[in-house]
Amino acid sequence: MEFLNDILIKPFADMAAAPDFLLQVLWEGLVGGVLYALIALGFVLIYKSSRIFNFAQGIMVVFAALTLVGLYEKGVPALLALPLTLAVMLVLAMTIERVVLRPLVNQPDIILFMATIGITLFLIGFGELIFGGENKVMITEQLFIPTGSIVFEPFGGFVSIEEKDLTAVIGAMVLVAALLVFLNKSKIGRAIRALGDDHQAALSVGISLSTIWVIVWFIAGVIALATGIVWGARAGVSFALEVIAFKALPVLMLGGLESVMGAIIGGLAIGILEKLFEIYWGQPLLGGNTEAWFAYMLALLVLLFRPQGLFGEKIIERV
Amino acid sequence: MFYRTAGQFKTSYEADHALFPVRQDAFLLGVVLVIAFVIFPLTASEFTFRALLIPVLIYSLAALGLNILTGYAGQLSLGTGAFMGVGAYACYKLITIFPEMNIVVAIALSGFFSAAIGVLFGLPSLRIKGFYLAIATLAAQFFLVWLFQKWAWLYNDNASGAIQVPNIDMFGITVAGPRATAITQYYFVLCVVCVITFFAINITRGRIGRMWKAVRDMDIAAELVGINLMRSKLMAFFVSSYVVGIAGALFVFLWRGAAEANLFDIPLSFRVLFIAIIGGLGSILGNFLGAILIVALPVIIGSVPQAFGIPLDSAMVEHLNIMIIGALIIAFLIIEPHGLARFWAMIREKFILWPFPH
Numbered sequence: 001m002e003f004l005n006d007i008l009i010k011p012f013a014d015m016a017a018a019p020d021f022l023l024q025v026l027w028e029g030l031v032g033g034v035l036y037a038l039i040a041l042g043f044v045l046i047y048k049s050s051r052i053f054n055f056a057q058g059i060m061v062v063f064a065a066l067t068l069v070g071l072y073e074k075g076v077p078a079l080l081a082l083p084l085t086l087a088v089m090l091v092l093a094m095t096i097e098r099v100v101l102r103p104l105v106n107q108p109d110i111i112l113f114m115a116t117i118g119i120t121l122f123l124i125g126f127g128e129l130i131f132g133g134e135n136k137v138m139i140t141e142q143l144f145i146p147t148g149s150i151v152f153e154p155f156g157g158f159v160s161i162e163e164k165d166l167t168a169v170i171g172a173m174v175l176v177a178a179l180l181v182f183l184n185k186s187k188i189g190r191a192i193r194a195l196g197d198d199h200q201a202a203l204s205v206g207i208s209l210s211t212i213w214v215i216v217w218f219i220a221g222v223i224a225l226a227t228g229i230v231w232g233a234r235a236g237v238s239f240a241l242e243v244i245a246f247k248a249l250p251v252l253m254l255g256g257l258e259s260v261m262g263a264i265i266g267g268l269a270i271g272i273l274e275k276l277f278e279i280y281w282g283q284p285l286l287g288g289n290t291e292a293w294f295a296y297m298l299a300l301l302v303l304l305f306r307p308q309g310l311f312g313e314k315i316i317e318r319v
Numbered sequence: 320m321f322y323r324t325a326g327q328f329k330t331s332y333e334a335d336h337a338l339f340p341v342r343q344d345a346f347l348l349g350v351v352l353v354i355a356f357v358i359f360p361l362t363a364s365e366f367t368f369r370a371l372l373i374p375v376l377i378y379s380l381a382a383l384g385l386n387i388l389t390g391y392a393g394q395l396s397l398g399t400g401a402f403m404g405v406g407a408y409a410c411y412k413l414i415t416i417f418p419e420m421n422i423v424v425a426i427a428l429s430g431f432f433s434a435a436i437g438v439l440f441g442l443p444s445l446r447i448k449g450f451y452l453a454i455a456t457l458a459a460q461f462f463l464v465w466l467f468q469k470w471a472w473l474y475n476d477n478a479s480g481a482i483q484v485p486n487i488d489m490f491g492i493t494v495a496g497p498r499a500t501a502i503t504q505y506y507f508v509l510c511v512v513c514v515i516t517f518f519a520i521n522i523t524r525g526r527i528g529r530m531w532k533a534v535r536d537m538d539i540a541a542e543l544v545g546i547n548l549m550r551s552k553l554m555a556f557f558v559s560s561y562v563v564g565i566a567g568a569l570f571v572f573l574w575r576g577a578a579e580a581n582l583f584d585i586p587l588s589f590r591v592l593f594i595a596i597i598g599g600l601g602s603i604l605g606n607f608l609g610a611i612l613i614v615a616l617p618v619i620i621g622s623v624p625q626a627f628g629i630p631l632d633s634a635m636v637e638h639l640n641i642m643i644i645g646a647l648i649i650a651f652l653i654i655e656p657h658g659l660a661r662f663w664a665m666i667r668e669k670f671i672l673w674p675f676p677h
Contacts, residue, residue: 053450053453099649100649100653103653104652104653104656107652107656108656109449109450110389110395110596110600111596111652111656113450113453114592114593114596114648114652115648115649115652115653117589117592117593117648118645118646118647118648118649118652119645119649120645121641121642121644121645121648122641122642122645122646122649123645124641124642124645125638125639125640125641125642125643125644125645126638126642128638128641129635129638129639129642246457246461246585249454249457250454250457250458252454253451253454253455257450257451286469287469289465289468289469290465292461292462292464292465293458293461293462293465296454296455296457296458296461296462297458297462299454299455299458300443300455300458303443303446303447303451303455304443304446304447307446307447307448307451308451
């Protein structure tokens, strides 16, 4: 009985007893969720337009953040380092397209997936060679990101919101909105979606596969940079960041590999739920650190009932 | 020239379906086995055993297990490392609870534990496919490694949280633990690998193997011709996880000597996946070729700068190492996406036709 009580009643009693703490947990979860959603968005963009499951998205986040910080440490002013980093990401996108993707066109999915793992390893080695493996501090102040915190006092309690998290959430929202407009309204965006629907049909109406791939990988690079800045401001920049790629995968399962909306909603849901589970169930009952697997198990359960994810395209099989 | 197949006539179906339809294949295998069983033990040093020969064999076995699942049954798995961990921890618990147990029995039994867990995590494969399934196997990866860390019973409440291999004797010879010599361990691993490979070859070329291949190539068509998809997929998960579990038990007991939970984390899974893919999916030989490449590469890359007298500090070598392996993986995929096994098949074909071009 006591066991059931611990699982079913006590966590909710705790939540009701300290609503301010609950709000704080929800906010933390939301910020985490925004980051997961951003990374998942990078995955979705590349998967939609080229059917490549881009495992390197996580390392692109690290690489972009490291380039930014590294350039600043070399004496480049912060506001100049930002466009320079974007240029580096563009060069990276072009190199990947030319060296890796073009020779591998039409190979089975798993081969391309392995190739992106190859890219991941290469970038890890390359990045450590140039920037060193130690933890670096993200240049938040130099980029004019506020670092104070706002304190609310709802229900006679205490909730503290860091301004950089708030900036992150707003920035991510702007980025996603811009991206949606770009994908849905611009000519290039239409070309990207056309490629996602049908490669051959898109090619036959004169859409250049390689140009679009470069653009898509570059956009993924921009998203990676944004993620890198936000996450780096919270936890510092190092190769440990790479693990966030693994946090984005269950988001993709939950939201569906092709759905931009799914990535966003899935990311927010997973961010909040895993935080709640960790605080109210994981730490008291399971010894903590349940964030490592909770999202996966949740996604697995959802997939058992909806195999294409919550928002994925329905899989129609033809014989 | 060496591979003249002319004159080898098959007069019965049995002969046509024999393990070695071409006589030279059997001869070549014999040569390889003689090298493995006689030449290497006579010539190799302690370092060669520990750094090259034993890991190559163990990684080959793990890749073989993964290849049964991914290469033959077409179910992509990224959780190999965790299933190796299940085998290793199961073997450790068996050995510490029943110290009298023969280690061969313990290792053989520990495979069943990982097989059971493998079937459990294989259940989603009945509903989901492709990359969704691959991510689902990551759930096994993260959950199991977390369990290895948190469930103190698994490592007998050690303060270090690691499992230590005790000295284990078999027929008066120490085969595992700090006192064991490299050469006994090598022979032990070699025998296990040979036996399992023999079974794997025969399973994959028989009725069950054909069933798996049908499921891999097109599951709906396979179902239409009367193959029970559920049984076939779960059987693939069972056999694959069994082999992977045994590889994990050997990995800790006959090679590493001690293990912590994070040894079985993602990098190990990817390493085995690399071996299976670079070696060639859907081939038994490929696992061995891939393992030789992946295990030997870091050793070779580490020794090249020294040979040329270029001074490099160890961190630099480490970084270059990762970079070169990444680049090589991409290069291999571009040159031959079907892996090293296909390379060998092409060379063999050339030998058979030689000196004619076609």
